[in-house]
Amino acid sequence: MKDTLLEHYAMLSETTRSETLFDRAASPREKKRVQRIEDIIETAAKLFVRDGYAQFSSRRVANELGISLSNLQHYCGTTENLLLSMIRAKIEVFVTRFHDIANQTSLTPEQRFIKIIDEDMVTTLDPWIASFSFQTWALAEHDKDVNEHLKHIYGEFCRILASLIRDVNPAVTHSKADVYATLIASQIEGLLLYNKQIAADQQHWDDTLETMRTMWLNMIRVG
Structure with missing residues (x-):
């Protein structure tokens, strides 16, 4: 109990x-x-x-x-x-938040997608979150239960993204939406580690964020 x-x-x-x-x-x-x-x-x-x-x-x-x-x-x-x-406690809270955003029907699908991306991208600037994520991934290499749990958490995040992608462009197939969601999630996670280890110049952050938004939305719109 x-x-x-x-x-x-x-x-x-x-x-x-x-x-x-x-x-x-x-x-x-x-x-x-x-x-x-x-x-x-x-x-x-x-x-x-x-x-x-x-x-x-x-x-x-x-x-x-x-x-x-x-x-x-x-x-x-x-x-x-x-x-x-x-x-x-430290990771699923983000998935819960993104799930709530995905269900905000007062926003268009594209607005919901951008809101999730913007909030997730902000976390890539937090060195504590980056360190926590790095330790969690490292532990998952040696701990089967943690590995399975991470798969579940990130799988749920990708499912949220994939569903939104198809809302933005219904012509995108389920399989392609899954691929797009995986690519987006992996790029955000990579940026999290990059910012922590390389200390990227933050003066270009707004340009980086806008570039990624545009790149991903264009990919979804084209399908």
Whole structure:
């Protein structure tokens, strides 16, 4: 049960978790439990990035929090569960956000597509997100469960993109939309790593963003 609870809160967006804590009639004990879970997730993510996946352990997280290992395990169970929950908390929140944008019927399909692209591209400028992603990918090379989980997360993002691509241009086939979505997602992920490692000149960022928008939209419109 404790594993399920931790994963449940890890999947929630920041807004939803905030509502859980303050906007509904939750008992003080429940609020304290949710806050503890959030503290665990945040501390785990900080150590994951700071020390690297190879040095990550539940014991290190417990020490950082100033609690016993058994107390930490009461909330999160195994180190593997903590890792998966942390990854869900830090990556799936973006997929949830993009899913919400894709369903904003007040916008045209092209506007929704651009909004998702713009928000995702902004994350490529964040060195912390880049470091977290790099550690997660490296861990996935050695951990089957993490690998499968990443496939699910990025697969869902590509499905959102592919659906929007076909909304923008219904003439695009399902298979071609999948290819386009994979290309776009991989280019954004590549830029994330490039900006972190190469420190690209940010004065050209607006031109870079506009160029990628135009390139991708032209590809979709032509089909």
